[in-house]
Amino acid sequence: MITPQMTIGGKGVAGQEAPVAVLNPATEEIIGEAPGCSREQLDEAVAAARTAFPGWSARPFDERKKMVAALAQAITENGEELIRLLTLEQGKPLAAAEGELQGAAYWAAAVEGFSLPQEAWGDDSRRVTIRHLPLGVVGAIVPWNYPLLTALMKIAPAVTAGNCIVLKPAPTTPLATLRFGELIRDILPAGVVNIVSGGDEVGPWITAHPGVDKISFTGSTVTGRRIMQSAAERITRFTLELGGNDPAIVLSDVDVEAVAEKLFWGSMLNSGQICVAAKRLYVHADIFDAFLAAFMAVARSQTMGNGVDAGVTLGPIQNRAQFERVKRLADNARTAGYRLHQAEAPSGGAGFFFPITVVEDPADDAEIVQEEQFGPVLPVMRFTDVEDVIARANGTPYGLGGSVWSNDVERASAIADRLDCAASWVNTIMDAPPDQPMGGHKQSGFGVENGQLGLLEYMSVQSRVTLPGVAAVAGADLVADAV
Numbered sequence: 001m002i003t004p005q006m007t008i009g010g011k012g013v014a015g016q017e018a019p020v021a022v023l024n025p026a027t028e029e030i031i032g033e034a035p036g037c038s039r040e041q042l043d044e045a046v047a048a049a050r051t052a053f054p055g056w057s058a059r060p061f062d063e064r065k066k067m068v069a070a071l072a073q074a075i076t077e078n079g080e081e082l083i084r085l086l087t088l089e090q091g092k093p094l095a096a097a098e099g100e101l102q103g104a105a106y107w108a109a110a111v112e113g114f115s116l117p118q119e120a121w122g123d124d125s126r127r128v129t130i131r132h133l134p135l136g137v138v139g140a141i142v143p144w145n146y147p148l149l150t151a152l153m154k155i156a157p158a159v160t161a162g163n164c165i166v167l168k169p170a171p172t173t174p175l176a177t178l179r180f181g182e183l184i185r186d187i188l189p190a191g192v193v194n195i196v197s198g199g200d201e202v203g204p205w206i207t208a209h210p211g212v213d214k215i216s217f218t219g220s221t222v223t224g225r226r227i228m229q230s231a232a233e234r235i236t237r238f239t240l241e242l243g244g245n246d247p248a249i250v251l252s253d254v255d256v257e258a259v260a261e262k263l264f265w266g267s268m269l270n271s272g273q274i275c276v277a278a279k280r281l282y283v284h285a286d287i288f289d290a291f292l293a294a295f296m297a298v299a300r301s302q303t304m305g306n307g308v309d310a311g312v313t314l315g316p317i318q319n320r321a322q323f324e325r326v327k328r329l330a331d332n333a334r335t336a337g338y339r340l341h342q343a344e345a346p347s348g349g350a351g352f353f354f355p356i357t358v359v360e361d362p363a364d365d366a367e368i369v370q371e372e373q374f375g376p377v378l379p380v381m382r383f384t385d386v387e388d389v390i391a392r393a394n395g396t397p398y399g400l401g402g403s404v405w406s407n408d409v410e411r412a413s414a415i416a417d418r419l420d421c422a423a424s425w426v427n428t429i430m431d432a433p434p435d436q437p438m439g440g441h442k443q444s445g446f447g448v449e450n451g452q453l454g455l456l457e458y459m460s461v462q463s464r465v466t467l468p469g470v471a472a473v474a475g476a477d478l479v480a481d482a483v
């Protein structure tokens with residue numbers, strides 16, 4: 001049994017509420033327990049962050065950067081243990097868990113390259129300086145697809161900006177993140193990073209907490225809407241990274257096999273559980289059949305199974321609720337009369353395994369096209385007219401990412417220009433490193449993560465006006481102006 005503790009005020013803390021059992025999605029066995037955070041313990045975590053804030057925010061920006069970048073070393077030095085935890089609780093194969101771990105370390109190390117904009121104007125008689133100030137206590141809530149990576153995507157910029165943080169992993173994937181909290185207690189001052197765990201009830205406690213100055217959330221659009229409502233009560237600032245239903249448009253001039261393989265991984269990496277994975281493919285009619293055959297050939301060459309087993313390239317769906325959702329979408333597509341192409345998946349035993357499934361050419365208003373699947377079921381549609389396909393690609397309430405594939409880069413770029421999304425890619429996908437801002441258009445989000453713009457989301461602006469001294473007449477002028 002893996003039983004990590006919460007980290008509150010730099011100390012290990014057991015939960016006061018009932019612990020949350022953590023399942024291995026490949027076996028459905030209980031592998032660990034996460035502490036159940038009580039309301040009082042959340043108060044303690046927020047108070048610890050509040051207490052740490054004056055000292056932490058007073059440190060020079062460059063010193064904070066160095067200290068946060070040191071988290072990268074703690075992550076890689078404990079790589080073997082964290083990778084295993086990620087595979088056991090999330091389901092992804094060990095090699096993919098290693099990729100996530102490297103990503104988490106990369107996000108921490110990348111803060112060394114951060115800078116704050118320096119803006120000043122005026123002269124000695126009146127000087128204006130723009131300052132960026134940390135906000136205080138950040139409440140961060142993350143999902144279960146990339147538990148450690150999404151945690152570091154929040155911790156690294158929030159804390160570098162001078163804030164202190166209370167972070168909550170998803171109830172089904174808390175183990176690696178709690179362990180990370182244990183590993184970094186000697187690296188950052190007590191209270192700067194607090195990690196709490198528990199059931200879904202802890203999220204609303206964080207977003208409604210009067211001691212939280214900013215909410216940073218990654219998860220579903222449904223929950224994002226609830227968070228906006230909760231934040232409205234106290235006008236708490238928030239950044240929301242929400243769901244996506246990203247289109248990929250494949251023109252007829254591509255190398256079909258190469259693009260099919262790229263888009264296989266661009267849609268099925270992590271068994272499709274990635275916000276910026278391609279979730280709808282639009283393939284030109286001239287190459288549609290060849291593309292589908294090439295895509296399914298890649299799918300059938302994969303081994304889906306328990307992520308700890310050698311040779312496994314794709315894992316299960318992370319939790320039962322998501323498995324049921326993905327299965328319902330595939331069942332409904334079949335019932336609607338669409339043809340399904342499927343690869344092999346373990347069946348008949350334990351584990352939330354669902355086969356790679358392509359739904360052939362569903363209608364634009366089909367459920368599988370309109371809804372985000374977040375799993376290994378993918379609609380692949382035909383198109384002939386470029387104007388038409390741009391309208392279809394933009395025809396959902398989401399606007400996270402989108403990609404265009406063609407050997408004619410100029411033509412592809414002109415199409416990408418017209419995609420209504422926050423990240424658009426030409427001949428690539430999911431390319432979103434820590435120095436590149438990433439937001440969400442339409443219902444895919446609010447605000448920006450990553451890059452300098454992402455850093456500034458954890459700060460507020462203060463414009464300072466400085467005069468050289470106070471002349472008697474100036475006061476009289478101010479009063480006269482006010483009257």
Ligand code: NAD
Nearest residue numbers: 142143144169170200203204219220223241242243244275
């Ligand atoms: P979810 O919204 O159900 O849960 C996310 C987190 O929110 C969990 O930690 C959960 O405990 C917490 N939560 C649940 N209800 C809450 C509430 N009322 N108030 C506050 N917190 C609450 O999402 P999920 O099912 O865990 O994740 C899948 C979704 O996340 C998908 O829609 C996916 O597209 C999205 N996602 C988006 C990004 C991105 O960067 N845009 C990245 C990864 C996942």
